Amino acid sequence: MTQCPTVPIIVLTDLDGTLLDHHDYSTTAATEALTLLKRHQIPVIFNTSKTQPEVLQLRRTLANTSPYVCENGGAIYYSTGDTDSEPEWLCELPGASYSDILHVLHDLRKDGFNFRGFNDMTDTEVAAITGLSTDDAHFARQRAATEPLLWRGGDNSESGDSSIEHFRQALNAHGLRLLKGGRFYHVMGDADKASAVDFFRHHYTQRWLLDTPPIVIALGDGENDKAMLEASDYPVVIPGESGTLELNNTNTITADFKGPKGWNSAILSLLEKLLKETCSG
Numbered sequence: 492m493t494q495c496p497t498v499p500i501i502v503l504t505d506l507d508g509t510l511l512d513h514h515d516y517s518t519t520a521a522t523e524a525l526t527l528l529k530r531h532q533i534p535v536i537f538n539t540s541k542t543q544p545e546v547l548q549l550r551r552t553l554a555n556t557s558p559y560v561c562e563n564g565g566a567i568y569y570s571t572g573d574t575d576s577e578p579e580w581l582c583e584l585p586g587a588s589y590s591d592i593l594h595v596l597h598d599l600r601k602d603g604f605n606f607r608g609f610n611d612m613t614d615t616e617v618a619a620i621t622g623l624s625t626d627d628a629h630f631a632r633q634r635a636a637t638e639p640l641l642w643r644g645g646d647n648s649e650s651g652d653s654s655i656e657h658f659r660q661a662l663n664a665h666g667l668r669l670l671k672g673g674r675f676y677h678v679m680g681d682a683d684k685a686s687a688v689d690f691f692r693h694h695y696t697q698r699w700l701l702d703t704p705p706i707v708i709a710l711g712d713g714e715n716d717k718a719m720l721e722a723s724d725y726p727v728v729i730p731g732e733s734g735t736l737e738l739n740n741t742n743t744i745t746a747d748f749k750g751p752k753g754w755n756s757a758i759l760s761l762l763e764k765l766l767k768e769t770c771s772g
């Protein structure tokens with residue numbers, strides 16, 4: 492396998508519950524596959540709901556120099572140069588910028604909508620709500636393209652529901668979306684994790700001077716990964732904590748294990764197949 496030339500493949504991956512173990516956040520079980528990808532110089536692009544400082548920490552730990560995507564596709568970070576020289580890092584915001592979002596939220600608050608966002612909270616407050624340490628809460632508050640918020644505009648009675656609907660419509664009128672997460676509502680522009688698939692197909696076609704786009708492998712375990720997986724050439728579904736995603740794509744591979752162990756075995760067998768096909772083709 493090592494005698495084969497490097498083939499144009501890129502990997503986009505979710506982190507929590509996919510490359511990172513759901514319980515201890517370890518990537519150890521995926522070491523063999525990560526090492527093989529590095530040997531073939533295949534980029535491993537993190538595509539996550541985490542913020543930039545959170546992702547940078549993990550990239551340092553794993554010595555990962557690839558581009559990365561934060562805040563559910565809201566912020567794409569990439570470089571133009573080679574990794575050997577000092578690359579210039581750029582940020583693309585396919586949806587809306589954080590300052591634009593805060594500006595709209597400021598106006599909507601004046602209109603009477605009642606909510607409390609990360610920008611209104613201290614690190615200590617975010618830590619208390621999320622269970623993160625104060626340092627990690629500080630990282631989680633460094634945002635580029637999405638704002639998590641607690642809705643305070645009413646209870647779950649009819650009037651409460653209609654007021655969140657009203658809020659959603661007001662955001663839509665400004666080109667923003669409201670997504671319901673586990674703990675928070677998330678305000679963001681018109682981007683999702685699939686935005687990065689198209690972006691990097693184009694980016695690497697140009698950068699590697701290809702006639703056709705590179706092969707995209709994507710791995711994920713959650714509902715917010717579905718669009719990314721469906722936009723890829725080889726979607727790898729990692730079994731999730733609350734069920735396994737079903738996709739309409741004949742190339743779909745469902746990993747045999749959860750988390751990094753499943754990531755490892757799925758990547759190893761897929762790479763073996765793709766490298767063999769390329770070498771014999």
Ligand SMILES: [Mg+2]
Nearest residue numbers: 505507508713
């Ligand atoms: Mg996940």
